[in-house]
Amino acid sequence: MTHRLVPWLLALAALSFGPAAVAHKPSDAYLTLQVADTQIDQRLDVHLRDLDRELVLDHNDDGRLQWAEVRTRWEELQRYTAERVRLSVAGQPCSSVATGEPQLDEHTDGAYAVLRSRWTCPAGAQALTIDYRLFADTDASHRGLLRLSHGAGAPQTAVLVPGSTPPTTLALAASADGETPSGFAGFVAEGIHHILIGTDHVLFLLALLLPAVLVAGAAGRREAATQWRPMLAEVLKIVTAFTAAHSVTLALAVLDIVDPPSRWVESLIAASVVFTAIDNLRPMLAPQHRWRLTLVFGLVHGFGFAGALKDLGLGGGSLAASLLGFNLGVELGQLSLVALFLPLAWWARGTRFYQRGVLIGGSSAVALIAAAWVVERVFDLKLLGS
Incomplete structure (x- = not known):
């Protein structure tokens, strides 16, 4: 009975951040x-x-x-x-x-x-x-x-x-x-809060993780992975690449060294979700090279994180602590999502429901949602509601 519930729990974890979610930065x-x-x-x-x-x-x-x-x-x-x-x-x-x-x-x-x-x-x-x-x-x-x-x-x-x-x-x-009354711990909490409610960041991460528990089989079809160590190593490469990339641009933006327009940053973040979801449907990159994709798109996501951190207000004396605390919070939130999703995905990887419903259906839904975000952000429209 428990095993039968896993695909549904997995689907909920993968798709609960769908169309009803806000397509803009948090309020x-x-x-x-x-x-x-x-x-x-x-x-x-x-x-x-x-x-x-x-x-x-x-x-x-x-x-x-x-x-x-x-x-x-x-x-x-x-x-x-x-x-x-x-x-x-x-x-x-x-x-x-x-x-x-x-x-x-x-x-x-x-x-x-x-x-x-x-x-x-x-x-x-x-x-x-x-x-x-x-x-x-x-x-x-x-x-x-x-x-x-x-x-x-x-x-x-x-x-x-x-x-x-x-x-x-x-x-x-x-x-x-x-200094804020909440200090370092407060910025850690806000970093966790931002990643967990940042629907575009969450969908990007989930889109990266969806095929991680599968391997290329006969005739190019994906099959369930049989060894968890190579899978875990690949996930760690992806997570590390994302962390390293967004940490660099987060710091550059907060220090006002590089400050691209928010509208284009948000549009590119949405586009990164579209590309990653489509790559799940029609693979363009070998699985061992997806970390490179993550590295490039992680640079863009870092500018998005920086916008949220700047909004919190930074005193000159607390800049280093707030930057470190917020970034640590983002990483903790990101790791919590990985820790929640990956065991469920590994458990359900051999089912048709996962390989067709979650991977194909979920990636298709993510691609459509993110494509709507791209249109909303580029043209300043409202398609999915506020």
Whole structure:
């Protein structure tokens, strides 16, 4: 009975990141707080895509938001965000009023609404509590990226998880180097989080692993591998190549040595998934050379990881620690996926379900999904939903 369940568990592991998954980078909002005595000026940048998903801003449903569609709903946007971002000190709520004119700003992954407000808090506050609930009920992957400035000290940064209990509290005296409260461990956790919710990275890795438990047989047909050591050695080469490649470009991008446009990076990442999935269907590379393919595409994926790390906010003193922590988190997340998938694939490798259903059917589905991502990212369209 257990053996019969394995193919279905394997299919779930391979295809659970399908069309419903977001084809863009994970959802982020940018919360900037400038503290001056009892007043706090707030700027909140929220992606129009996320607001459209919640409030249906695209009135004519043409897949493209127009400035007029956003501007006419601006007061609603202000109310929506004000209800979901609240500040308090020592248990006493701060009061806020909306300020500023309707405004958009361009971030690496598209246009964001810029919503400003001014808070008045009780005097004598030593710490500020941020109760952040933006998209808490609809997007578990969303994160708020906080930057808090107070006086002449270095800004503090933090990653806000919507609806977290207890809410995030920061001292109103910034540390000397602007270190985040979560420090190194926090960047490790965010690296793990990013790889696990990064659907394109996950599908790329799974597409690489799908044929790993098979070998070329008679008439070029794939057959179940009989020895696990050569299979494991090949997987280790692939994982090592991916790690080495994306570590290089992650560092280059974070250090601003190389900074390619995000739109083209995301498009090339999607294209790498398409190519790898098609190579599963119509092999163009010998199995022993797939690590070279991984090395090349890993360079592109590293730039994608760098965009996520930059969004988290890096103080100069914490750059090395945050880079190392985030990269370590990505590797831990990647290894957890390999550890989950590979034993199941090895167990089911001899079944027709795996060789036809998972490898051929799964690779076909991945190729189609990723092809849609390429179109979405190159032409800034919405095909698979938000």
